[in-house]
Amino acid sequence: MKNISELKNCFGCGVCVKACPVKIISLEENHDGFYQPIIHEPDKCISCGLCLKVCSFCNDNEFPTEADVDAYAAWSNDEKVRQWCSSGGVGFEIGRQLINEGYDAVGVRYDVNKVRAEHFIAASVEDFMPSVGSKYIPSSTVDAFTKIDLKSKYLITGTPCQIASFRRLIRHFRVEDNFILLDFFCHGVPSLKLWDAYISEVVKKIGPIKFVSWRNKSTGLRDSWNVNTDLSETPSESIDWHESYNLAINGEKNFLSSRLSQGDLFFEFFLGNVCLNECCYNCPFKMIKSGADIRIGDLWGKSYDSDTKGVSALLALTERGKQIVSEINGTCTLEMHPLEIVTEGQMGHSPNKPWVRRSILNSLVKNNKIPVGLMKIWRFSKLPQRIFSKIKRILYK
Ligand SMILES: Cc1cc2nc3c(=O)[nH]c(=O)nc-3n(C[C@H](O)[C@H](O)[C@H](O)COP(=O)(O)OP(=O)(O)OC[C@H]3O[C@@H](n4cnc5c(N)ncnc54)[C@H](O)[C@@H]3O)c2cc1C
Structure with missing residues (x-):
């Protein structure tokens, strides 16, 4: 490789854009909603190799002990x-x-x-x-x-x-x-396509968004896995954001029979590793x-x-x-x-890639809508594993 043009599914960190002495690299969103470096005028490349040298994706990196x-x-x-x-x-x-x-x-x-x-x-x-x-x-x-x-x-x-x-x-x-x-x-x-779909549903519900806070502590730290989009410190009247956006877009209460942030669809996708960047599964x-x-x-x-x-x-x-x-x-x-x-509770390994990832990404790209049906199938397929984990937790308590 003489430059980053052949890299597939890299981190999209954008440092190669800074490093390139002839300024021919740009960082663009790819089909799946992740940043990726692109060289539009390959003829101008002077083969200095700097873009590859600074790349933490295609090199081994040094770590502390x-x-x-x-x-x-x-x-x-x-x-x-x-x-x-x-x-x-x-x-x-x-x-x-x-x-x-x-x-x-x-x-x-x-x-x-x-x-x-x-x-x-x-x-x-x-x-x-x-x-x-x-x-x-x-x-x-x-x-x-x-x-x-x-x-x-x-x-x-x-x-x-x-x-x-x-x-x-x-x-x-x-x-x-x-x-x-x-x-x-x-x-x-997670993919920007997930974010686009999520935000467009929020806009439909509450109008133009002036503010986003991903981890809002106003209903408590342990309940901060929710997204607040209306700048209110208490749940707004138009959308009960803290009880989950999921409930709002489905127009029904207890959709996930969850309370507070555990029902937020964005966080369910994010924390469920359903549409992370490909490289995140091998971090x-x-x-x-x-x-x-x-x-x-x-x-x-x-x-x-x-x-x-x-x-x-x-x-x-x-x-x-x-x-x-x-x-x-x-x-x-x-x-x-x-x-x-x-470091207790931190992920020691990369997340597993769920089998449903490709279908979910394709659906997000095609429809700009959160694929709730696919998510239900995914949840259902995880049921045996969840029951097993629950039994394990009870036994080892
Ligand atoms: C995508 C993502 C995944 C994370 N995963 C974990 C995890 O698995 N375990 C864990 O313990 N913590 C994780 N964190 C970090 C955690 O959420 C807090 O940011 C961190 O604990 C520091 O919090 P703070 O209270 O000091 O300040 P904060 O105010 O939360 O500090 C946020 C810092 O992160 C930077 N930042 C925010 N968003 C981004 C972004 N999208 N890309 C790059 N930099 C950003 C800001 O510039 C700021 O310096 C994650 C953060 C992000 C953005």
């Missing part, structure tokens, strides 16, 4: 930050700290007009606010990454694959000292396998079972990561633990 890692439970001491962030708010606090030290921070915001998530550069704490909260869809890195000046100082946040490629880029250009890299434990990213970045200085996540383990506000899992993976973590001690509460406690 367990002995290198300091692990913490952590949360912001600012109650508002903790309330608005997905878990304990340490991602935001690290950004705030580094911006105050003169870094620019690259985070992800949601654009309601484009119906897409995108990386952006923030020079002030105020500008960094839209990065708060996980956007559980693929983010386009291109606009922000191409604007980054490799000679200036930045915090870069993103999925493990985006960050691993970015590490390769800054290592190649020998500018690692200018950058702090932060990623998170990543479940995988090399689980647990401590990271190219970042710092990894964050949700700490759902038994030790913090009784917490109701949100606790972040925080791993300092490099010496620079450890330095930054020591600097947020004070704005955040940090409790050091063995790695097993901090």
Whole structure:
């Protein structure tokens, strides 16, 4: 291979777009609703191989060992930050700290007009606010990454694959000292086609959308697997979003006989791994396998079972990561633990690819509608496995 044009089903991290010296690579949405690099004018390629060199998909990546890692439970001491962030708010606090030290921070915001998530550069704490909260869809890195000046100082946040490629880029250009890299434990990213179908149903129900919060804690942390689209802190009258969007589009209560967020169709598809990016089923970045200085996540383990506000899992993976973590001690509460406690509940392996994935993606692409019928078949096919797991849980309690 002389360039990325032959890569199939890559991470879509967009770092090759930044790396290309002749600017012939663009990042585009593919048929299935995932980002993919494209070379439209292959004749202009100078065969430098840089796009392949920075690619974390087609290279082996270096990871820390367990002995290198300091692990913490952590949360912001600012109650508002903790309330608005997905878990304990340490991602935001690290950004705030580094911006105050003169870094620019690259985070992800949601654009309601484009119906897409995108990386952006923030020079002030105020500008960094839209990065708060996980956007559980693929983010386009291109606009922000191409604007980054490799000679200036930045915090870069993103999925493990985006960050691993970015590490390769800054290592190649020998500018690692200018950058702090932060990623998170990543479940995988679902198709933008799922998001489009979901959002178009929401729009039909409540009109133009001004706001999206994927993990809204207003009915409690343990119930935050819901999507709030109307900016209300309490459930709106037009759509009982917290009881699940699923109920709303079907016009019936108790459709899943679920309560609160367990019925949200978007999260059922996402957490059920039904239409993740193909590469997410073979993800090399689980647990401590990271190219970042710092990894964050949700700490759902038994030790913090009784917490109701949100606790972040925080791993300092490099010496620079450890330095930054020591600097947020004070704005955040940090409790050091063995790695097993901090990573409890995280996926140790890539998710299995469900047999129904292709049919669901095809249906989403063709109809721009959530294929509820297919989902029912999928749920039904999982019944024996669910009964078996339930019995196992009862026996081993
Ligand atoms: C697609 C996805 C899958 C995830 N899977 C897991 C998981 O399996 N286990 C787990 O513990 N945590 C997972 N997380 C992370 C988790 O949801 C929280 O973001 C994390 O715990 C940090 O929360 P916080 O409270 O510090 O701050 P938050 O305010 O939630 O921090 C969010 C940070 O993530 C960045 N970000 C948000 N959306 C995206 C995106 N689409 N692409 C790239 N960067 C983004 C923001 O720039 C910000 O820096 C996932 C996040 C995403 C986006």
